[in-house]
Amino acid sequence: MTDEIVTRQHDPATPTGLGALRPRARLLRTLGNDLISSDKVALIELVKNCYDADATTVIIRFRGPLEEGSGRIEVWDDGHGMDVPTLQRSWLDIATDTKRRKPKSDSGRRVLGEKGIGRLAAARLGSELMLVTRMADVSEVKLLIDWSQFDRDDAYLDEIEVAWELGDPEIFSESGSASEVFSDSVSETWQRGHGTLLQIDKLTHGWTKEDFVELRTALTRLIRPRPVAKTTAEVLTAKGPETAAPDFQILIELLAVPEELQGFAGPVDTSADLQTPHYRLTGSVDKNGSAALHYVQQDPPIDEDLGTKLLWNNDKRAPNAGPFDFEINVWDRDKDAIQRTLEAASPGGPTPTPKDLKGFRETLDVVAGVSIYRDGFRVLPFGESGDDWLGLDLRRVQSPTRRLSNNQIIGHIFIGADTNEGLKDQSNREGFLAGPAYSDLQALVRAALNELEIRRYTARHPEKPLAEKKGGLFERFDLGEIRGALAASYPGDTRLIGLIDEKNRDIQDGVTEVQHVLSRYSRLATLGSLVDRVLHDGRTVVTRLKNIARFGKRDLxxxxxxxxxxxxxxxxxxxxxxxxxxxxSSLFNQIEPFGGRKRGRPKETRTHDVIKNAIAIMQVEADDQGVELLAGDDDFTTRLDEAEVLTVLVNLIQNAIYWTATQSKDAERKVLIGVRSNDDSSLTFAVSDSGPGVPDDLRPHIFDPYFSSKPEGVGLGLSIVGNLVEDIYGGELTLVNEGPLSGATFEATFRRRV
Structure with missing residues (x-):
């Protein structure tokens, strides 16, 4: 078939012809509207071009009336400007690869507009454009474009001509209007004699107060943020992100606009109220996923280096993202915390009112999010309102006590294009293309955030004295103390005591039902791990049986x-x-304890068999992580419910495998499961690992519901297992100080129904 096609293509008798794709003129405007998602993004693209031109200052001047079909936007910069060859080669060449071929500006900045479509932003903003530009010591260039010509249905793109003219400097001269514009605002940094002006007339859309709120918010976070105010000590040190003040600033000027808009004029900078976060974590992540971290907290005051933490837990490959720096600032949104923040921002001032608190939360709502800065400039839409690219809100739903939501965080991720080549822009300039590099960056940032969340949790939940701790999760659902107090106060009121007793019985019946439900759900969770094991080994067995049958039949x-x-x-x-x-049969025996049929009295079994069954369930995961599972030598006869014991052991072994796998490949990776019989006839199962152990400051919290030190942990495993052991078996789940292996050792003691 291929040969036939080739023959026909070269057959002289077959009519042939050559042609070219010829775009209509309106394609340019269509591209501008499709690739530039909003007027806000259009202005940001123009500001990026100023940055690439080595500007130190950009002035965005709005001149009213800011209504559709009228008004003006001027974008002034003091960059190196353009001569005619540069104008032709770079600005008029749509999708030029000039910046791709030369990724650094003359001053060494990593350029931002590699795709060459930023100038389409001017077409989106208004119908007419006057571009005035000048390089130092050369003539001034003026270019006029009427974008409405490109809307004609009968015109092709190559039929629309644009004209420019050369002349003596007028705008960018010693006494030109650029001198006046810049000198009024930034006299100290104004570089005379060169720069660019984009004057956009007949606006495509009107500008409202809400539009300016969005614009200033976007511009506030566009360039790499300035160092924030310190809390307990110097926060941003050499251990964290660079702290030099940025060499690029943006100002907004408003002329002939309503009074309600005047407040949006002025330099673009961060709100003073948002410079004293309650918690801050800064760090530098290397190409292997290790991070040098520094943590600062307001109350109680903490300022410490955390040393080097490994944020990447996959020893089979290195992350595709990194190196990068980060800064994560977090606020608690409750009344007391916000009031402390406002009082710290205005010491000696009046007590913040409810309106002040509401205003702070609203401001935080607008600017909250985790932004990404590449070579000092922000990448959209990361960190925009509603852009939860890290999935923080869903993460908080799964663990509301410990996890942070997107509207509590102002974060900054600082990457370099040359050192993170896998993070590629989408064609619409809105985010990165999905892929391993992007997924790995998300995982590393969430792991860093987890380090902050752990410390925030311990600050907000200080350790209680041991006497205040309850035995089981449901022990608090007992009205015995209330009954005793009422009986002492109202000894003759039998009706009241009767009502309390009746309600207490109802509560205990409900507790019993919930305990059984939790037990069933725990069984289901364990069964999920078991199904993976059965599918893995079962498919292998089926393949072997097929081969036995096939080869046997062939030989016979x-x-x-x-x-x-x-x-x-x-x-x-x-x-x-x-x-x-x-x-x-062995696989089916593992499933049997979790069968759905009604269970009778637990049958007599050997503890060693139960432990071997638990090891078999987790063997695949352990092998994948390079962890060795070992069974102790002791063995006892018991009548415990095997499924419930397996639920406890599988959860503990799963945790042990996870933390043991975080050790280096050269370190010992073992998990030991054993059992002992106690003098009071109770039975204790122990799971010990060679992992990093549990830090002292986390030990009081590891059994709290929704607390987990895993980056993606939900924090219910130990809580549910502890409830099963304590409330159903009258025992306890404990983390012991010393065990047979060097890491953590958990012991589950069963007292009732043994």
Whole structure:
């Protein structure tokens, strides 16, 4: 078929012709509207071009009336400007690769507009454009474009001509209007004699108060933020992100606009109220996922280096993202915390009112999010209102006590294009293309955030004295103390005491039902791990049985094979089949304790068999993580419910595997599961690992519901297991100080129903 096509293409008798794609003129405006999502983004693209031109200052001047079809936007910069060859090669060449071929500006900045479509932003903002530009010591260039010409249905793109003219400097001269514009605002940094002006007339859309709120918010976070105010000590040190003041500033000027808009004029900078976060974590992440971290907290005051933490827990490959720096600022949104913040921002001032508190929350809502800055400039839409690219809000739903929501955080991620080549822009300039680099960046940032969340949790939940701790999760659902107090105060009121007793019975019945529900859900969670094991090993067995049958049939069908040899082959096949059947039987035995049929009295079993079953369930995961599972030597007879014991052991082994796998490949990676019989006839199962252990400051909280030190942990595993052991078996789940292995050792003691 391919040969036929080639022959026809070269057949002289076949009519041929050559042509070219010829775009209509309106394609330019269509591209501008499709690739530039809003007027706000259009202005940001123009500001990026100023940055690439080595400008130190950009002035965005609005001149009213700011209504559709009228008004003006001027974008002034003091960059290096353009001559005619540069104008032709760079500005008029749509999708030029000039910046791709030269990724650094003359001053060494990493350029931002590699795709060459930023100038389409001017077409989106208004119908007419006057571009005035000048390089130092050359003539001034003026370019006029009427974008409405590109809307004609009968015009092709190559039929629309644009004209420019050269002349003596007028705008960018010693006494030109640029001198006046810049000198009024930034006299100290104004570089005379060069720069660019984009004057956009007949606006495509009107500008409202809400538009200016969005614009200033976007511009506030556009460039790399200035160092924030310190809390307890110097926060941003050499251990964290660079602290030099940025060499690029943006100002907004408003002329002939309503009074309600005047407040949006002025330099673009961060709100003073948002410079004293309650918690801050800064750090530098290397290409292997290790981070040098520094943590600061307001109340109680903490300022400490956390040393180097490994944020990447996959030892099979290095992350595709990094190196990068980050700064994560977090606020608590409750009344007391916000009031402390406002009082710190205005010491000696009046007490903040409810309106002040509401205003602070609203401001935080607008600017909250985690932004990404590449080579000092912000990448949209990361950190925009509603852009939860890290999935923080969903993460908080799963663990509301410990996790942070997107509207509590102002974060900054600082990457370099040359050192993070895998993070590629989407064609619409809105975010990065999905891929391993982007996924790994998300995982590393969430792991860093987890370090802050752990410390915030311990600050907000200080350790209680041991006497205040309750035995089981449901012990608090008992009205015994209330009954005793009422009986003492109202000894003759039998009706009241009767009502309390009746309600207490109802509560205890409900507690019992909830305990059974939790037990069933715990079984289901364990069963999920078991199903993975059965599918993995079961498929292997089925494949082996198929091969035994296929090869046995092939050999038995050989006509020249003697009968005696066929008998030997048949016997061998049956023996192999029996071995594989035994493997399947073992898998079914693992599932049996979790069967859905009604369970009677637990049957007598050996603890060693239960431990081996738990190890079998978790063996695949342990092998994947390079962790060795070991069973202790002790063995006892028990009548415990095997499924409930497996639920406890599987959860503890799963935790142990996770933390042991965080150790280096060269370190010991073992988990030991053992059992002992106690003098009071209770039975204690122990799971010990060679992982990093539990830090002292986290030990009081590891059994709290929704507390987890895993980056993606929900924090219910230990809580539910502890409830099963304590409330159903009258025992306890404890973290012991010393165990047989060097890491953490958990002991689950069963007292009732043993």
């Amino acid at each position: 069908d050989k006509p020249t094979l003697p009968l005696a040899e066929k008998v030997v082959i048949a016997q061998g096949s049956m023996e192999q089949t029996g071995v594989q059947a035994q493997v399947l």
